[in-house]
Amino acid sequence: MSKEDVGITVSKNADFSEWYTQVVLKAKLADYAPVKGLIVLRPDGYSIWESLRSTFDKKFAKNGIRNGFLPILIPESLLGKEQKHFAGFNPEVFWVTHSGTNEIGDRLALRPTSETLAYTMYAKWIQSWRDLPLKINFWNTALRAEIKATKPFLRTSEFLWQEGHTVHTTQEEAEKEVMKILEIYKNTVEEELAIPVTTGKKSEKEKFVGAVYTTTMESIMPDGKALQMGTSHFLGQNFSKPFEVKFADKDNVEHFAWQTSWGVSWRLIGAMIMAHGDDKGLVLPPNVAPTQVVIVPIYKNEEGKEKVLSKVDEIKKQLETKEIRVHVDDRSGLSPGYKFNDWELKGVPLRIEIGPKDIEKQSIVIAKRHNREKSTLSFNEIEKIFTILQEIQKEMLEKAKEQAKENTIEISNYDEFKSKIERGGFFNAPWCGKLECEEKIKEETGADIRVIPFGSENEDLKCMYCKEQSLSKPVFARGY
Amino acid sequence: MSKEDVGITVSKNADFSEWYTQVVLKAKLADYAPVKGLIVLRPDGYSIWESLRSTFDKKFAKNGIRNGFLPILIPESLLGKEQKHFAGFNPEVFWVTHSGTNEIGDRLALRPTSETLAYTMYAKWIQSWRDLPLKINFWNTALRAEIKATKPFLRTSEFLWQEGHTVHTTQEEAEKEVMKILEIYKNTVEEELAIPVTTGKKSEKEKFVGAVYTTTMESIMPDGKALQMGTSHFLGQNFSKPFEVKFADKDNVEHFAWQTSWGVSWRLIGAMIMAHGDDKGLVLPPNVAPTQVVIVPIYKNEEGKEKVLSKVDEIKKQLETKEIRVHVDDRSGLSPGYKFNDWELKGVPLRIEIGPKDIEKQSIVIAKRHNREKSTLSFNEIEKIFTILQEIQKEMLEKAKEQAKENTIEISNYDEFKSKIERGGFFNAPWCGKLECEEKIKEETGADIRVIPFGSENEDLKCMYCKEQSLSKPVFARGY
Numbered sequence: 001m002s003k004e005d006v007g008i009t010v011s012k013n014a015d016f017s018e019w020y021t022q023v024v025l026k027a028k029l030a031d032y033a034p035v036k037g038l039i040v041l042r043p044d045g046y047s048i049w050e051s052l053r054s055t056f057d058k059k060f061a062k063n064g065i066r067n068g069f070l071p072i073l074i075p076e077s078l079l080g081k082e083q084k085h086f087a088g089f090n091p092e093v094f095w096v097t098h099s100g101t102n103e104i105g106d107r108l109a110l111r112p113t114s115e116t117l118a119y120t121m122y123a124k125w126i127q128s129w130r131d132l133p134l135k136i137n138f139w140n141t142a143l144r145a146e147i148k149a150t151k152p153f154l155r156t157s158e159f160l161w162q163e164g165h166t167v168h169t170t171q172e173e174a175e176k177e178v179m180k181i182l183e184i185y186k187n188t189v190e191e192e193l194a195i196p197v198t199t200g201k202k203s204e205k206e207k208f209v210g211a212v213y214t215t216t217m218e219s220i221m222p223d224g225k226a227l228q229m230g231t232s233h234f235l236g237q238n239f240s241k242p243f244e245v246k247f248a249d250k251d252n253v254e255h256f257a258w259q260t261s262w263g264v265s266w267r268l269i270g271a272m273i274m275a276h277g278d279d280k281g282l283v284l285p286p287n288v289a290p291t292q293v294v295i296v297p298i299y300k301n302e303e304g305k306e307k308v309l310s311k312v313d314e315i316k317k318q319l320e321t322k323e324i325r326v327h328v329d330d331r332s333g334l335s336p337g338y339k340f341n342d343w344e345l346k347g348v349p350l351r352i353e354i355g356p357k358d359i360e361k362q363s364i365v366i367a368k369r370h371n372r373e374k375s376t377l378s379f380n381e382i383e384k385i386f387t388i389l390q391e392i393q394k395e396m397l398e399k400a401k402e403q404a405k406e407n408t409i410e411i412s413n414y415d416e417f418k419s420k421i422e423r424g425g426f427f428n429a430p431w432c433g434k435l436e437c438e439e440k441i442k443e444e445t446g447a448d449i450r451v452i453p454f455g456s457e458n459e460d461l462k463c464m465y466c467k468e469q470s471l472s473k474p475v476f477a478r479g480y
Numbered sequence: 481m482s483k484e485d486v487g488i489t490v491s492k493n494a495d496f497s498e499w500y501t502q503v504v505l506k507a508k509l510a511d512y513a514p515v516k517g518l519i520v521l522r523p524d525g526y527s528i529w530e531s532l533r534s535t536f537d538k539k540f541a542k543n544g545i546r547n548g549f550l551p552i553l554i555p556e557s558l559l560g561k562e563q564k565h566f567a568g569f570n571p572e573v574f575w576v577t578h579s580g581t582n583e584i585g586d587r588l589a590l591r592p593t594s595e596t597l598a599y600t601m602y603a604k605w606i607q608s609w610r611d612l613p614l615k616i617n618f619w620n621t622a623l624r625a626e627i628k629a630t631k632p633f634l635r636t637s638e639f640l641w642q643e644g645h646t647v648h649t650t651q652e653e654a655e656k657e658v659m660k661i662l663e664i665y666k667n668t669v670e671e672e673l674a675i676p677v678t679t680g681k682k683s684e685k686e687k688f689v690g691a692v693y694t695t696t697m698e699s700i701m702p703d704g705k706a707l708q709m710g711t712s713h714f715l716g717q718n719f720s721k722p723f724e725v726k727f728a729d730k731d732n733v734e735h736f737a738w739q740t741s742w743g744v745s746w747r748l749i750g751a752m753i754m755a756h757g758d759d760k761g762l763v764l765p766p767n768v769a770p771t772q773v774v775i776v777p778i779y780k781n782e783e784g785k786e787k788v789l790s791k792v793d794e795i796k797k798q799l800e801t802k803e804i805r806v807h808v809d810d811r812s813g814l815s816p817g818y819k820f821n822d823w824e825l826k827g828v829p830l831r832i833e834i835g836p837k838d839i840e841k842q843s844i845v846i847a848k849r850h851n852r853e854k855s856t857l858s859f860n861e862i863e864k865i866f867t868i869l870q871e872i873q874k875e876m877l878e879k880a881k882e883q884a885k886e887n888t889i890e891i892s893n894y895d896e897f898k899s900k901i902e903r904g905g906f907f908n909a910p911w912c913g914k915l916e917c918e919e920k921i922k923e924e925t926g927a928d929i930r931v932i933p934f935g936s937e938n939e940d941l942k943c944m945y946c947k948e949q950s951l952s953k954p955v956f957a958r959g960y
Binding site for chain 1: 521
């Protein structure tokens with residue numbers, strides 16, 4: 001096999017979209033399933049999801065949230081119970097009409113999201129204030145038919161996600177929960193995936209159908225497009241009323257409950273690939289890398305092999321006591337150069353090279369994936385690798401922050417906006433708050449309001465479109 | 481709320497089926513979803529599944545198996561590629577015919593099992609012997625339409641399970657994998673769920689549609705019915721041929737690969753409920769109990785409360801350093817008696833009671849759920865609770881083994897079999913190996929061959945039905 005067959009054949013700058021697809025497929029994260037719009041996750045791809053799930057689970061648990069399971073089938077009549085919600089999802093729903101040869105009366109939707117089903121159950125489970133807060137999270141998939149071309153992790157008809165659904169006695173407590181979750185989302189994405197996010201609210205136009213308001217975290221990708229990274233919704237009593245999620249308070253009076261829902265999906269993996277990858281392939285943040293360190297033993301004859309492999313084994317064990325995920329690439333018949341390329345393509349954060357000469361010098365060569373720097377480390381410094389991995393994680397976040405900063409542009413007038421929108425980026429621009437302006441801007445430039453950052457309220461400026469008094473300075477951008 | 485409202489109102493012996501349903505619902509493990517055949521898992525139910533998943537994941541990983549993700553939709557044309565397999569599942573398949581208002585040409589099946597999809601992908605991923613063995617496991621749900629009445633964990637149209645799919649270069653390696661998995665299944669069920677199993681092969685009639693042979697583990701439930709606890713299939717080349725799962729060997733000659741598939745589902749939770757529960761409700765083995773120890777503080781006035789709660793907090797922390805899952809029931813306005821019943825219903829393995837008098841005596845009262853024994857433990861013996869939980873786990877398995885032994889009956893002639901089948905149990909009886917006898921026995925008694933235990937080959941006896949020479953002594957039983 002030549003290098004061309006396995007490596008990435010386009011530059012990230014030259015053709016971002018093709019580059020992305022090649023990285024996903026050639027790093028063996030995912031592959032296309034036989035049905036358009038669907039993908040399969042290979043172990044290296046799924047492992048990243050498992051790592052995120054484990055981090056979220058720990059943080060959810062600390063916040064009193066437990067996991068549950070909901071079935072995938074929701075009757076059409078139930079899905080239609082909250083009208084706006086139904087109208088929003090209806091065009092994308094997959095419908096089950098038969099089981100075996102039997103026709104099903106009330107068609108069954110494959111869950112596009114589970115509010116309607118969860119709250120039907122919650123209404124049965126909640127009687128009194130003692131049953132609240134009720135905070136359950138569900139790790140499952142949602143299905144929304146995609147018409148546009150499939151893009152692994154970013155545009156698929158079925159996607160892995162978590163959806164959390166909480167119920168509270170007061171509006172205040174529910175709104176605090178919305179913010180708490182957004183905070184968990186933000187620090188997990190920044191700490192684990194090394195991607196900075198901007199948090200704030202969605203506009204009325206862009207909020208979740210059925211929510212009172214939607215908070216969101218958004219990131220700017222290297223190609224200048226914005227990506228929604230996760231949302232946390234305050235549902236108010238919009239669902240508790242039609243679904244009769246009620247509780248008797250301490251005074252024995254019945255009230256409708258206050259609710260939240262929130263979710264992140266595997267598009268976080270897509271964001272990670274885009275944010276950090278380079279022309280050699282994937283670049284994985286150490287925290288989520290299935291393999292954190294790969295050791296490539298180098299030898300020319302049997303005698304050398306034995307010496308090298310025995311040292312390799314020693315180093316592997318040393319690293320494993322520090323709970324570092326290590327892999328030894330002892331495949332025969334493949335050159336070290338081939339192996340280096342292979343592991344760079346797969347994004348392993350740190351490579352160790354060790355041959356007979358290194359053993360003479362009592363040292364190893366280490367190569368960092370994220371900046372492709374090589375250096376040596378003496379045998380008695382092996383434990384430093386733990387710290388080096390932490391440093392790589394930090395450096396990747398710092399670099400991503402710088403990139404995001406470069407891609408964030410302050411805008412005061414619409415002409416400037418129009419002249420710059422083509423190059424992409426996050427555009428902070430004053431807005432009057434009116435739907436009309438938002439729609440005109442979208443129509444004329446393709447840019448949405450991605451997020452109205454917390455603290456961006458501003459009444460001293462003029463809306464970039466209508467020039468009336470501004471309300472805030474949202475982030476405008478073209479998005480995924 | 482009176483005790484009648486929350487407690488189990490029927491005896492396990494008097495009405496096993498109603499008892500089971502009450503335990504599932506009242507212990508808040510699961511609930512019925514709005515669609516017939518579907519259930520929802522509440523946190524205490526899902527937590528048991530998470531515990532099993534985590535144990536299996538560790539064992540799978542040690543055996544070189546990693547997790548992946550497959551989408552839920554399989555085109556009808558693909559599902560039909562292996563004919564016997566398709567014929568077996570076709571009557572139970574849910575069909576998706578529309579997305580939004582668009583009709584779908586090649587109807588999409590909700591996965592009844594993923595062989596056809598997995599092997600389509602595997603055929604793309606495997607080129608050479610270097611790519612093998614390929615061992616991937618998938619944690620997902622499968623959907624098979626149930627016509628009979630819903631029975632949580634035992635008879636549902638969607639169920640949580642894992643399905644593993646491995647590919648090997650040789651028949652020998654694949655067959656070893658089949659047995660390795662069965663061994664993992666067996667020791668996990670015995671060690672974690674405290675349920676003994678009998679392992680062996682399924683008859684030709686009962687094997688997985690598409691397999692060369694199926695190995696299985698079966699358990700006898702307290703009502704005398706058999707439950708299939710998990711299966712591990714040797715697929716031979718039955719799928720690799722139609723799906724073209726081929727590899728170039730070291731000599732560069734192309735061969736069809738050898739395959740296995742295997743799965744356990746949430747019916748393991750159903751088995752656990754049936755095996756250990758009693759008239760007071762659920763009885764959880766400590767290893768999988770979401771809460772292993774519940775502490776009920778007892779006090780009459782504010783002064784007592786403060787003293788008791790401060791000691792409770794100390795004990796809680798002590799137990800948590802041993803990684804014991806502890807909950808303190810400090811709900812106000814509920815009597816200790818009410819709380820005791822509540823936690824017994826929920827099956828928490830160990831209850832600690834502590835009041836002002838106990839503090840004076842420098843001791844606590846502990847109550848074991850599985851045998852309802854009460855004793856005292858002095859404050860300086862708190863650490864013993866770790867060992868006590870391990871003992872409970874062992875005692876539960878021992879008791880279940882005794883029960884299974886009592887329910888296992890040696891049979892030599894058919895009249896005896898017919899006279900005893902009504903009382904239920906595992907019947908070890910000689911069989912000639914012919915389908916005809918197997919079918920007649922099923923027809924006349926409702927009993928299947930559940931498993932042909934390893935080592936039960938026996939040619940010295942006469943088939944209990946046709947009286948010809950026996951081949952083996954299978955376990956006959958009526959099943960779930």
